[in-house]
Amino acid sequence: MRIGIDSGDTLENQKFSDLTLPELACKSIINLLKKTKIDKCEVDGLILSSCSNEQYLGNIISEMTNLNPKICTKVENLCNSGTTAIFLARSLILSGICNAIIVAGAEKQNSPGNKLLWDITRGVYDLPIHWASLFAKTHFRNFNTTEEDLALISEKNHKNANKNPNALFYNKKFNFQDIMSSKKIIDPLKILDCCYSCEGASSILLVSEKYAKKSENPIWIRGISQNNQGASFSNISSDLRSITTTKIAAKEAFNQSKIKPSDIDIVELHDAFTIMELLAYEDIGFIEKGKGSSFITQDRIHTNTRGGLLGCGHPIGATGIEQTNEILLQLQDKAPNGRQRKNCSRGLIHNMAAAGTSSTIIILEK
């Protein structure tokens, strides 16, 4: 049985929103329900993706939207929460338990998801930028990657965000020089090599093949895979040249879908830091290891057309769903504000967490 995506919605990412987390999630779900032809009473699953500590959020949101699903729960997997929720929703439909599941992601700035306190192996160097800088230093040393290469990624994604009104940096323009001269935080990463955490919400409706017949333009999940290698940076730091979990998840997703990286037209990559996008080019298999910097300007595949995490901000639990919604819009030929890319029939989403200890790859097709 094929699993389709019927429709989705993403709110504007903001530094701070006046809305509570349930209010953010509900606003996106209500927008979604207005777009779909699937009746609200046919929705039999609700999965909330968030790193919030608030209690019973799935059922609170279910009550606030008057949904009475068979299954209602919250998923937390740090930055990889959104696609983890999609993974589970797809499994529930595939098993025959559900037919239509809303996956909603929402996050507030007070979420504890910004830092993994459990990981004492990081010592006092416990911010995400600490591990990202070590990945970057390793890549620079082994493959002659430069700060200019990373600046090109930042420039591209910020420029794409200027066509996305939901992006945190929609109205901010940064050119190459601005990025190169931005404040150095941890060698070799500058402030404009890093994404900003923010508040936001996004939702998506997954449906069975039977329900997809009611959809105007369903997009199909052709492959989905996740890999996890523990939680601590020490577990994955034996090889800082790659994101191991991304490599494994990508290989599995391509095997499932029986296509190759060269068959992909458009991708959403988890660019929490510029170096992570460059590593993703290589580890997903778009280009061989060490050649990531040459891929930036090749224009072979459309990358992070909504602006990525760098341009859109990173509302942690909502990020994977926002990424999936962008590929959905692009494949449905509905991407607004002049950011629609032509002739896209297959897209890929890469979402990951905590120094790359967990990664998900989703492959979608028209």
Next chain:
Amino acid sequence: MNLKESILTKIKDEIIFITFCTKCKKYNWPPSYNCKYCFRKTILKKLYNKGILLEVSYSHLPDQNNYFGIGEFSGIRILGMVDGDIKINDAIAIFKIKVNNGRISVEFNRLKIKK
């Protein structure tokens, strides 16, 4: 007192105790009561404080203006402060270790190898 607290309270000078499996002969890190390989009970054992530097970077953060790196000690990898002249793959030792706001604060120095 839980295991993490127990390890933090034992930290002194350059000494840190880590959970160790006597059957597998492996340290378990982060700490665990049971070995993650064979699930037997672990013991606390002093970590041999000599290792190698895997990677290094420099932090420009206002409260952390220094070089730091990741060192490997008997298979255990920890992030700590280093001197600017230490290079990748240099032999290093845990020079200082203390607890700072519940976090392990480590300093590495280069190991002088006698010829």
